[in-house]
């Protein structure tokens with residue numbers, strides 16, 4: 269059984285977009301994962317295919333209607349579907365590498381992309397939607413956020429990126445930022461590759477990388493380091 273993503277959106281034509289390129293696209297062609305994008309408007313039954321309405325209590329913008337959205341969720345994810353149901357939302361828990369890894373090892377995800385002012389709270393509660401944010405800023409819709417989430421997840425699906433080791437050293441995988449990377453030429457605009465990296469001494473290289481990772485994390489993201497005992 270491979271990872272299956274169902275996206276509920278007003279803009280299905282945006283998918284797979286970047287998710288169809290490079291190794292992710294190859295993984296899809298190889299059947300390691302699949303994606304379907306469902307047009308929310310197709311679920312609406314009235315003549316105008318209405319998906320939104322004005323906010324109760326007043327205020328700007330429109331809110332996605334709970335009845336239409338709930339029907340869309342029930343259509344793509346009937347009872348017994350083990351996939352988590354996710355709502356892309358700036359109010360959600362920030363996306364982390366560890367949540368991405370959990371999702372990558374699971375059966376897939378049903379992802380709701382909000383638009384306008386967001387979605388009726390009762391469908392979030394009633395369908396148990398897990399709200400996930402990609403950062404502390406507001407986008408116009410959940411589609412790009414869903415792509416960010418899926419790109420982080422799909423590259424971790426076993427087989428998609430090849431080499432089982434290729435993630436081990438990456439930023440966040442061990443709670444630290446990655447060490448600096450270099451490749452040829454040996455001299456670039458007067459700057460040399462650090463000699464340790466061309467020394468052939470693997471123990472020394474590993475130690476240098478660990479030090480660089482720690483120093484970079486302390487400088488840029490001290491919040492990632494375990495609290496210092498004083």
Ligand code: SAH
Pocket residue numbers: 355356357358359380381382383384385386387400401402403404405406407408409410411413
């Ligand atoms: N009024 C809402 C923002 C709505 S933005 C609020 O203040 O919380 C419209 C849609 O874009 C949202 O429903 C959500 O699906 C998506 N979106 C916007 N910013 C996002 C973010 N940082 N992370 C994930 N999804 C986001």
